[in-house]
Amino acid sequence: MTARRKLLHLYETFLIDCDGVLWHGDLPISGASRAIKTLQAYKKQLIFVSNNCGKTVDQIQWKLKTLLNINDIPKKNIITSGVSTAIYLKSKMKVDSEKVFLIAQDAFKETLSDHGIQSFGVGPVAMRDSHDWTNFELDKSVKYVIASHDPHFSYTKLTEAYLYLQENNAEFIAPDCDNLFSVSGSRRVPGSLSVQAALSAVLEKEPKIMGKPDPFLFELIQREHGKLSPDTTVMIGDNYKTDIKFGFNCGISTALVLTGNSKPEHISSFERKPDFVLDGLGDICDNDLENL
Ligand SMILES: [Mg+2]
Structure with a gap:
């Protein structure tokens, strides 16, 4: 057969x-x-x-329609590591008073927000030098740090995430641990693991993985x-x-x-x-x- x-x-x-x-x-x-x-x-x-937590369920449903002409897949038949992370967080965090420091793309912030979870950190940030870090005030409500693929990832984001993990004792979470992802049939580029590895190297601790x-x-x-x-x-x-x-x-x-x-x-x-x-x-x- x-x-x-x-x-x-x-x-x-x-x-x-x-x-x-x-x-x-x-x-x-x-x-x-x-x-x-x-x-x-x-x-x-x-x-x-x-x-791929960089896409919402709506965006994947839209891609099925527009790229593959598959029109009848209900949202409940699409699940992402972004959704699993949101469900996990919602089951344990105080959503009214706790926040997530998020190294990710916009769509992930949207997925968290759809589940009532407050986060910040997405997008470009200004560079900070050593003096800035001396006086940097941590947001005490940050209890979770999520590290994933982020086109704006930088030393500044790495440092801020490290401080939340170290000084706030925030939980270290990763929606996926993909080392590479395909951008074409032959080319692959660094995925979420590259961001997590930078944090893991200084923390000597691995994140909790929420996806496959x-x-x-x-x-x-x-x-x-x-x-x-x-x-x-x-x-x-x-x-x-x-x-x-x-x-x-x-x-x-x-x-x-x-x-x-x-x-x-x-x-x-x-x-x-x-x-x-x-x-x-x-x-x-x-x-x-x-x-x-
Ligand atoms: Mg794949």
């Missing part, structure tokens, strides 16, 4: 990563739209699971959609260290696609192999469905 037939035959629920599987930035990946439509034609349950590969996201998916049978659920992603390990951690099957982060030359070094390796999501297209 071919990988395509096996996937369609064995599984009812498909957890699908987005970046590097469906698109690179704003460019759709060939075959992805047709593959999703094939899965829909076979009445499969589709849940999109992204470690931590199974917390799977717990949230099951809270929303009911218990998923591990035997009929498969995680499809382009990153071995996050997507495939997430599948391993959740006890579900895994399919690695080679259109993004993990490359064919990496496969031999994997200590445990994914159940399937596909050239791309398009491998599961149904060629009989001519008009999809």
Whole structure:
């Protein structure tokens, strides 16, 4: 039986990563739209699971519509590491009086705000020198520091985050630990891990990870959609260290696609192999469905 037939035959629920599987930035990946439509034609349950906290659920839903012409994915079938972080924070912080220092992009601030969580730190900041730090007054309400991909990341942000973690004893949180992300089929650039590593190096402490590969996201998916049978659920992603390990951690099957982060030359070094390796999501297209 071919990988395509096996996937369609064995599984009812498909957890699908987005970046590097469906698109690179704003460019759709060939075959992805047709593959999703094939899965829909076979009445499969589709849940999109992204470690990209730089996009809101609305923005991912919009990309599915505009880039892939997939119009009928409800918001509850899209979950991001930004959402899981917000849910985690909301379960433990005093939202009226506590704040988050946020190293991230605008969309993450929006996701937190949608959950009633106050944060600051997004966007460019003026450089501060040693004298400025001597007199810098910490906001005592900051109890959490989140470190993720931020195009404005700087020594000034690093120092401010460090001070909140050290002097306020704030909790160190990361929505994802992706080392690299794909901006095209061949080019990858540093991801959230590069920002966290700078903080971890001075703190000698690792952040709590809220996205894949931590199974917390799977717990949230099951809270929303009911218990998923591990035997009929498969995680499809382009990153071995996050997507495939997430599948391993959740006890579900895994399919690695080679259109993004993990490359064919990496496969031999994997200590445990994914159940399937596909050239791309398009491998599961149904060629009989001519008009999809
Ligand atoms: Mg990906």
